[in-house]
Amino acid sequence: xxxxxxxxxxxxxxxxxxxxxxxxxxxxxxxxxxxxxxxxxxxxxxxxxxxxxxxxxxxxxxxxxxxxxxxxxxxxxxxxxxxxxxxxxxxxxxxxxxxxxxxxxxxxxxxxxxxxxxxxxxxxxxxxxxxxxxxxxxxxxxxxxxxxxxxxxxxxxxxxxxxxxxxxxxxxxxxxxxxxxxxxxxxxxxxxxxxxxxxxxxxxxxxxxxxxxxxxxxxxxxxxxxxxxxxxxxxxxxxxxxxxxxxxxxxxxxxxxxxxxxxxxxxxxxxxxxxxxxx
Numbered sequence: 230x231x232x233x234x235x236x237x238x239x240x241x242x243x244x245x246x247x248x249x250x251x252x253x254x255x256x257x258x259x260x261x262x263x264x265x266x267x268x269x270x271x272x273x274x275x276x277x278x279x280x281x282x283x284x285x286x287x288x289x290x291x292x293x294x295x296x297x298x299x300x301x302x303x304x305x306x307x308x309x310x311x312x313x314x315x316x317x318x319x320x321x322x323x324x325x326x327x328x329x330x331x332x333x334x335x336x337x338x339x340x341x342x343x344x345x346x347x348x349x350x351x352x353x354x355x356x357x358x359x360x361x362x363x364x365x366x367x368x369x370x371x372x373x374x375x376x377x378x379x380x381x382x383x384x385x386x387x388x389x390x391x392x393x394x395x396x397x398x399x400x401x402x403x404x405x406x407x408x409x410x411x412x413x414x415x416x417x418x419x420x421x422x423x424x425x426x427x428x429x430x431x432x433x434x435x436x437x438x439x440x441x442x443x444x445x446x447x448x449x450x451x452x453x454x455x456x457x458x459x460x461x462x463x464x465x466x467x468x469x470x471x472x473x474x475x476x477x478x479x480x481x482x483x484x485x486x487x488x489x490x491x492x493x494x495x496x497x498x499x500x501x502x503x504x505x506x507x508x
Contacts, residue, residue: 422451
């Protein structure tokens with residue numbers, strides 16, 4: 230302890246303390262109180278500045294997180310509103326599509342009073358190596374039977390291959406082995422629309438058994454003739470997309486684009502009865 234009292238550090242502390250105590254007192258006694266005050270302010274001002282800066286920094290830091298929380302809450306609210314709007318848009322589009330389908334359905338019923346229809350929704354699609362099979366939500370309890378034609382408002386889709394109590398299976402006109410008696414609406418040229426394995430992947434079928442001089446042109450509409458098939462007369466099959474002449478047989482290869490959308494439709498019409506319908 231005695232050694233510490235003799236150290237320079239201790240002596241400096243004592244001298245500084247005495248100066249800070251005695252000098253202000255003497256100056257005040259001499260009427261120089263303002264000098265003491267100015268000196269004190271000069272010493273305290275930087276320190277106050279540091280404290281003020283530190284306080285502002287803390288307040289700014291706190292405000293940042295408060296603002297961040299507000300923005301997060303606002304974003305969450307906006308996201309909820311967007312999800313609600315998207316749901317409304319989806320429902321609106323769904324209702325619009327259904328209304329359009331019902332309108333087309335009613336128009337077709339007015340045009341073809343000789344038909345009886347049963348609307349059917351697509352509940353499944355099974356794509357194999359050789360054909361695509363649709364599962365529909367109507368069956369024998371709704372009057373649906375095997376070999377009944379399936380159409381949309383645009384044209385022929387296919388026909389029923391199997392029917393259960395509350396369901397049925399169907400294939401489209403694109404599948405290999407399908408055949409529809411047909412004619413060219415403009416010229417009356419007669420042929421057979423057939424499904425073809427190599428063309429199905431392109432969404433096409435072909436019009437066969439036309440003579441080399443048959444009157445057929447690109448864009449011609451092809452209708453069902455009602456002969457030799459399950460389809461009644463004058464249903465739209467499709468439109469001529471391309472014509473080629475076989476270099477050996479001179480026969481025409483006529484490729485047909487079906488009028489009905491066969492890949493993205495989710496509702497069709499089954500013709501359950503029509504004049505001159507035969508099994």
